[in-house]
Amino acid sequence: MRLQSDSAPVNDTLLRAARGRVVSHTPVWMMRQAGRYLPEYRKLREGTTFFETCRNPDLVAEISIQPLERFPLDAVIVFSDILVVPQAMGMEVLMVKGRGPVFPDPLRTTEDLGRLLAPDVEETLGYVFEGLRRTRTGLNGRVPLIGFAGAPWTLMAYMIEGGGSKSFDKARAWLYAQPAAADRLLAAITEVLVEYLDHQVRAGAQFLQVFDSWAGMLGPRAFERFALPHLRVIASELGRRHPDIPLAVFARGAHHALEGLSKAGYDVISIDWTLDPALARQRVGPDITIQGNLDPAVLYGSPKSIREAVGVMLQGFGGERHIANLGHGMLPDHDPEHAAVFVEAVHELSRQA
Ligand code: CP3
Helix, strand or coil: CCCCCCCCCCCCHHHHHHCCCCCCCCCECCCCCCCCCCHHHHHHHCCCCHHHHHCCHHHHHHHHHHHHHHCCCCCEECCCCCCHHHHHCCCCCEEECCCEEECCCCCCCHHHHHHCCCCCHHHHHHHHHHHHHHHHHHHCCCCCEEEEEECHHHHHHHHHHCECCCCCHHHHHHHHHCHHHHHHHHHHHHHHHHHHHHHHHHCCCCEEEEEECCHHHCCHHHHHHHHHHHHHHHHHHHHHHCCCCCEEEEECCCHHHHHHHHCCCCCEEECCCCCCHHHHHHHHCCCCEEEEEECHHHHHCCHHHHHHHHHHHHHHHCCCCEEEEECCCCCCCCCHHHHHHHHHHHHHHHHHC
């Protein structure tokens, strides 16, 4: 059953920009817009663990909508985490304060692949879909709802490394020491992701983003060999099942991947702040929407300097096929007032242009 898929959102600027249609202003949202920099998020999270919160659909809806109550954003992203997929595949994942995600029992040898489950997505991740339904209801058409998942390589990297890492050496070692096992693992993750994202759309997601946060750990050849083919499968499967839903991909740090990604079937490519917008545009061509890419550190500056940086960014993108965002997520000690300056500056300056 598709929920509310017939009722177009009142503010569909994000969806129009993703499709390259004319917009009255540049749409804007922020990665990690729901999170610890918001006191109302910290308050709701009190007394529950991170993944308990993810499994509570009422809390998910409330947290997802919190940033929209403060800022005139053009989209809401559902509150969840990319690591719920490894959990559904049978791995334990903890969120440890001050350390981030920890897998107590990561994949060490190829035999460990036998521990992984081919999950029934509805059964194991139904709580995410219920969270999406309630968020969509709570939004009541104000702005589109974004669903998301981690990319196969990024999830594999966590499942082998057991947590964050400076260089993901253990995960990269698999690519060369046991490439056939790496292929099997990546294909198994991809299969789950296709079903997972498909169900997100059926639960109300109107735009999907795939986060390849550790794409930058791979060289150009390894990215083409191990990451890109699976990203292509995701885009073609979702595109076939839901041709109206824009697909975005964020391959952080993977400068070399832009051309390949622009031919992988995505409508939107999200870039980090280390890429120049005008050069990125030249490299992906005119038919892709680019999303990004203000350095999140700019939000530590004064309101005046934030507005200036937004102006430079908008000029770099040239006003066409652009969705404004940060080049990575909001940070826990960001001032919400400065996020407001960012959002309002994007709207004001793009309307003037
Ligand atoms: O507002 C949103 O963007 C939606 C929610 C969201 C979260 N995680 C909530 C979260 C999204 C889209 C993610 C994606 C995610 N999770 C990524 C890809 C994007 C990126 O940042 O590159 C990755 C790599 C993860 C894995 C993950 N989850 C890490 C590394 C951490 C710890 C880092 C930290 O900030 O502590 C998390 C925890 C996490 N996910 C938090 C939030 C709000 C903070 C934990 C908390 O509030 O207790």
